[in-house]
Amino acid sequence: MAELLQSISGGLGQGSIYALLALGFVIIYKATRVISFAQPALMLAGAVLVSYLVGAVGFYAAVVLGVVGAALLGLGIERTVVRPMVGKPVFVVAIITLGIDIALRVVVNGFIGNDVRQVGDPWGFARISVLGVAVQERHIATFVTTALVITVLFAFFKYSRLGLAMRAAAFDQETALAQGMSVGTVFALSWAIAGGLAAVAGTFVATGAGLDQQLWIIALKALPAIILGGLDSLGGAVVGGLTIGVVESLVATYQSDFAPWLGQNFAVVSPYVVMMLVLLVKPYGLFGTREVERV
Amino acid sequence: MLAVRNLEVVYNDVILVLRGVSVDVEEGKIVALLGANGAGKTTLLRAISGLLDVHDGEVTKGSVTLDGEPIHRRNPAKIVTLGIKQVLEGRRIFAELNVEENLRTGAHTNTKQLRSNLDRVYDLFPLLRERQKGTAGYLSGGEQQMLAMGRALMSNPRYLLLDEPSLGLAPLLVQQIRDLIVEINKQGTTVLLVEQNATMALSIAEHGYVMETGKIVMDKPAKELLDDSDIREFYLGLGAEGAAKSFRDVKHYKRRKRWLS
Numbered sequence: 001m002a003e004l005l006q007s008i009s010g011g012l013g014q015g016s017i018y019a020l021l022a023l024g025f026v027i028i029y030k031a032t033r034v035i036s037f038a039q040p041a042l043m044l045a046g047a048v049l050v051s052y053l054v055g056a057v058g059f060y061a062a063v064v065l066g067v068v069g070a071a072l073l074g075l076g077i078e079r080t081v082v083r084p085m086v087g088k089p090v091f092v093v094a095i096i097t098l099g100i101d102i103a104l105r106v107v108v109n110g111f112i113g114n115d116v117r118q119v120g121d122p123w124g125f126a127r128i129s130v131l132g133v134a135v136q137e138r139h140i141a142t143f144v145t146t147a148l149v150i151t152v153l154f155a156f157f158k159y160s161r162l163g164l165a166m167r168a169a170a171f172d173q174e175t176a177l178a179q180g181m182s183v184g185t186v187f188a189l190s191w192a193i194a195g196g197l198a199a200v201a202g203t204f205v206a207t208g209a210g211l212d213q214q215l216w217i218i219a220l221k222a223l224p225a226i227i228l229g230g231l232d233s234l235g236g237a238v239v240g241g242l243t244i245g246v247v248e249s250l251v252a253t254y255q256s257d258f259a260p261w262l263g264q265n266f267a268v269v270s271p272y273v274v275m276m277l278v279l280l281v282k283p284y285g286l287f288g289t290r291e292v293e294r295v
Numbered sequence: 296m297l298a299v300r301n302l303e304v305v306y307n308d309v310i311l312v313l314r315g316v317s318v319d320v321e322e323g324k325i326v327a328l329l330g331a332n333g334a335g336k337t338t339l340l341r342a343i344s345g346l347l348d349v350h351d352g353e354v355t356k357g358s359v360t361l362d363g364e365p366i367h368r369r370n371p372a373k374i375v376t377l378g379i380k381q382v383l384e385g386r387r388i389f390a391e392l393n394v395e396e397n398l399r400t401g402a403h404t405n406t407k408q409l410r411s412n413l414d415r416v417y418d419l420f421p422l423l424r425e426r427q428k429g430t431a432g433y434l435s436g437g438e439q440q441m442l443a444m445g446r447a448l449m450s451n452p453r454y455l456l457l458d459e460p461s462l463g464l465a466p467l468l469v470q471q472i473r474d475l476i477v478e479i480n481k482q483g484t485t486v487l488l489v490e491q492n493a494t495m496a497l498s499i500a501e502h503g504y505v506m507e508t509g510k511i512v513m514d515k516p517a518k519e520l521l522d523d524s525d526i527r528e529f530y531l532g533l534g535a536e537g538a539a540k541s542f543r544d545v546k547h548y549k550r551r552k553r554w555l556s
Contacts (some may be wrong), residue, residue, distance in 0.1 A: 046415050053437045089498075161403060164400055165400065165403055167396075168389050171391055171392070172387055172389060174346060175388075177371045178344060178375075178382075178383055179348060179401050179446065179450075180374075180376060180380075180450060182372050
């Protein structure tokens, strides 16, 4: 029982990271109908920024600055590369983001170097006992931060003028324009928010073991999360992310006992198995709109 | 005064949709714009509200001026802040948002007076007050039209461009919408009303324009239009009673020359 709870707690921690990344995907998708494959690079850039700033300003300030930096980076990408492509087929734009991802990662890798960099988080691998279950502190921190970020984000979409404009423009751009909203601002804002979220996710991915050049692969697990939750649902992204995290963690814990014939490290591919099952059974995801078009 | 002068609009660089249209909308009035499908009515509204860009359209000649200031090169957000608001054809409410959120989107450029405008809209459309937390997509057609009009009023526009507010509504609802337009006009908003329902439009408008294939072919006070024999026959369906109609005459109506002769 303790083992199960411990596995689930670890899964929720990891799943929170997927949820943050998935939210970025969904926000950009809703605003621009493009799946941005630049998320992994933005995540890595955010984490690297934190690792460079942490010595000078401390961990928490570094995270804030890292988020701002990644948001500006997202903003810059949108303004220079994506905006000129407005009106072009979304498939083309999606492929362009793939290119941005690769280019940006090369630059960022230059800053990482060959060694593992630390983000200087205060948690490391320390564990704390919660109701008799040993839980890693960093997983608790990830989960709580994610919950906080999501609450703020949902409040932003519900109550603020710009958040409302983003939802309106996502639904019907021409009508949004007729209300005097600037669709360009909405596009830019969606990229900035996605960049900021990716930076938070990147920082938490790098807690504990630190970050190296291979870290970006983790961001791809947000894809199973958004397929599971539904491409155009914010709530779905959160549920999908957490579910994928828990599934992965459970498979890692129990697969060697129950299905050793699958070989070692099967947990790494389990999110993609879930993704394929979802695509077969419920291609629009748990909370997605049925007529959403897939890219 | 909102004035359109010799306006030419081209879509996709090749399709000439408006060929030198001139329209005057004097402040405080209701002006009706009639015409068959494809005459260019909606295009004219888009040219005024700056929404041509979305449809790859462009003003190639002429001008749209508001109190003498040209506005046809401005972006839609700027035009809204100048006090011109278009209600798009087919209502186009944000179906996923609730009624109040829909109204708040209309106040995007004018959040300072959100409360007073909200009260004003709820007083105009009491039905919306009852449904304020309901999902907009589940409203009936008439309620959606009211919501679309209410949303437009949220920014306190001086000029309201209404594109077929009676579209797809039952006759009783059309009457209700008509009365509401009159009420909105009384409260000080100038209305440019684009309609296929000519009876309705001419019954409340002071001035009327008739468009055909991208041109204004008639420009008269609404009363004179109501008495015009061609308008009576082709827009109001009041042909010469009892007279057997020859199909040759019907075809004759389709010739462009008809209006200009």
